Amino acid sequence: MAKEGLLWPRGVQPKTKLSIAIATMARWLCLCLLTISICLGCAHKQTLQPDRLKTVQAPPKTVPERLKTVATFKGVQVTGVTSTNTGRLFANFPRWREGVSFSVVEVSPDGSFKPYPDAEWNRWEGYPQPNRFTCVQSVVAHGDSLYVLDPSNPQFAGVVGSAKLFVFDLKTNQLKRRYEFDSGVAPQRSYLNDLRIDDAAGKIYITDSGLGAIVVVDIATGNTRRVLAHHPSTKAEEITLKIDGKEFLRNGKPPRIHTDGIELDRKNGYLYYHALTGYHLYRVPTKALVAAFYDPKQEPALEAKVEDLGKTPAPDGMMFDAEGNLYLGDLEHDAVVYRTPAGEILTLVQDPRIRWADTFTIDPNDSLIFTASRIHQVPQNGGIDDMEFPIYSLQLPHSSAPQ
Structure with missing residues (x-):
């Protein structure tokens, strides 16, 4: 009391x-x-849910450190980046305009860079030549190899020669394999965009953002097949992206950019993909892709197994970590988000410097590395000599080594 x-x-x-x-x-x-x-x-x-895509802020414990600049390229637009399992870093620059002085570089820890594998491979004289890059869109390090995807479509004027996939031995830096794609697989208006390597199935999967499709390549034979070319999951949606308060237009119209981002869930056997101008994420079992590769009559069965996983922000590239989180750019909000295994979309980082998060990779130190390609800011006509295009990194808040 x-x-x-x-x-x-x-x-x-x-x-x-x-x-x-x-x-x-x-x-x-x-x-x-x-x-x-x-x-x-x-x-x-x-x-x-702050917007129509139901993107929520990550809990405070997942807030990362501030962005760190890995490298900056002045006057040349970077799109792809990839880290090897030993920490070597590579980047690529598509020939979307005149004056692109190199297509692939290796980036040193101090931010300096040099043409890869050498200057000769990167020399351009206005037309395709053997053992030279034409218009490199993507680089992917896998094991002891660097895969360099060349859609051979400079300035989006149409495929010249043939689209190609080069495979370099990272131990010797020499070309060890070349895949060429005829017009049946990579038609003139195609733009082969990104790829993933499926060692278990012996296949390579490539997105075509120009027309919308998945290209399946047999690693051993080099045989190829174009699948899902008529399925809505590989096509752009009828939307207009709005970035920095402005509609994203090309030639006065909203562009329709089809299947672009791609990622492989090796543990569960799914291929994930996403149109750039679209809000829906899709996946399909790799077994169904392989079945359709060997038997075209399996295409209807393949289409029936495509899953719509719901809405996400409009992204460019995608990347899984070991915990099953799928990282994507949020082009309309200067952000990087991730989709948890439970399907929740969380914001990892939002920063006005993130101007079109393009391609992702995770290095051995558990840092997420990505390019800012500034696609919405580059002029359709005129030079970009004074523009800078960075590669950023940030330490992930959890164990996130790639699958």
Whole structure:
């Protein structure tokens, strides 16, 4: 029992004391209820879906360090980046305009870079030549190899010669394999965009963002097949992206950029893909892709197994970590998000410097590395000599070595 004089004055009658005690307890109860209400209101505010794509902010414990600049390229637009399992870093530059002085480089830890595998491979004289790059769109390090995808479609004017995939031995830096794609697999208006290597199935999967399709390549034989070329999952949606408060237009119209981002869930046997101008993420079992590769009659069965995983922000590239989180760019909000294994979309980082997060890779130090290709900011006509195109990195908040 509280001592007299602490909760009420000395000499107050018991009934009055009781009334005072009840009133005091009531005030405490109201205060507690008010505090709980405020807390619940804050929690509700934190989990509200801020836009139509239901992207939510990541919990405070996942907030990463500030962005670090790995390298900057002035006057030349970078799109792809990839890290080897030993930490070597490579980047590529498509020939989307005149004056691209190199197609593939190796980036040193100090941010300097040099043409890869050498200057001769990167020399351009206006037309395709043997053992030279034409218009490199993507580089992917896998094991002891560097895969260099060349859609051979400079300035989006149409495929010249044939699209190719070069494979370099990272131990010797010499070409060890070349895949060429005829017009049946890479038609004139195609633009082979990105790839993943499936060692278990012995296949390579490539997106075509120009027309919309998945190209399947047999690693051993080099045989190829174009699949899902008529399925809506590989096609752009009828949307107009809005970036920096402006509609993203080309020649006065919203572009339709088809299957672009691609990622392989090796553990569960799924290929994930996404149109660039689109809000829906899709996946399909790799077994179904392989079955359709060997038997075209399996195409309807393949289409039937495509899964729509729901809405995400409009991204460019994609990357899984070891925990099954799928990293994507959010082009409309200067951000990088990730989709958890449970399907929730969380914001990893949002920063005005992230101008079109293009391609992702994870290095051996558990840093997410990505390019800012500034596609929405480059002029359709005129030079980009004064523009800078960076590669950024940030330490991931959890164990995220690639699958």
